[in-house]
Amino acid sequence: MKKIITLFVAIIAILSCSDDDVRIRNQFLPSYSVNVEVNLNLPLYSDLNYAGNAVLINQGNAGINGIILFNTGSGFLAWEATCPNQIPTTCSRLEFSEPIATCPCDDVEYSLFTGLPTVTMQYGLLQYRTEVNGNVVRIYN
Template sequence: MKKIWLLILFISALFSCSDNDINNKNPYIPKYPVNLTIDMNLPSYSNLKYMSNGVIISGYGAKGVIIFNAGSGYNAFDAACPNQALTSCTAMTIKGINAVCSCDDTEYSLFTGLGEKEYPLIQYRVEVSGTIIHVYN
């Protein structure tokens, strides 16, 4: 009987483990491969060295990638409006610490990716080494 309980406990622990995957399930935005590296020493990206600053880099993801310095680290989000069809809106813009959708003026926090609608911003992984930022999924 003791072995059965240990087996049940082991199986429960096995299925409760997470692979630390970022969940990007959004019916409006397909999953595009992103592999982007920037150097904050370049003038275009130097404001990323300071908290609450962000940049939009076009040509990656669905509508570009927003990289934001959150103070405790960097966040990277797709610049596509997460609650609109991909073809209906242009890339989001940065307004202070928020990203704004061009279709409906919905604002999304660049600290969390959350807004007032159903889906949050599509988030990418970020690694920082010195002044180099690597964004990928």
């Protein structure tokens, strides 16, 4: 009887597992490889030393229209600087005034804390991973 219960519990545990591939692929944004390092000691990024500040990074492999790196006070969040609910065009680079990013094409606002739009839309901001090592923030996907 113990073997049957153990087998039953194991089957339920295996079937209830899910993976990280459940994310909905954004049909508007192409998938580019991103791997950027930001040195917070450089004057260009000095605003990032304070909570609530964001900087546009537009160097090397920095996404489609750049990356918005945001200091939340407890860490860093990196967002694609392209409007997520339309095909990239000349007006699709997000403009930001902390803690809100705005798409100039349709005036939709997104929170830099959550990446979510302030109105109902299909997609939120595309997030990149961040890793902090001393005074260097690595942004990658």
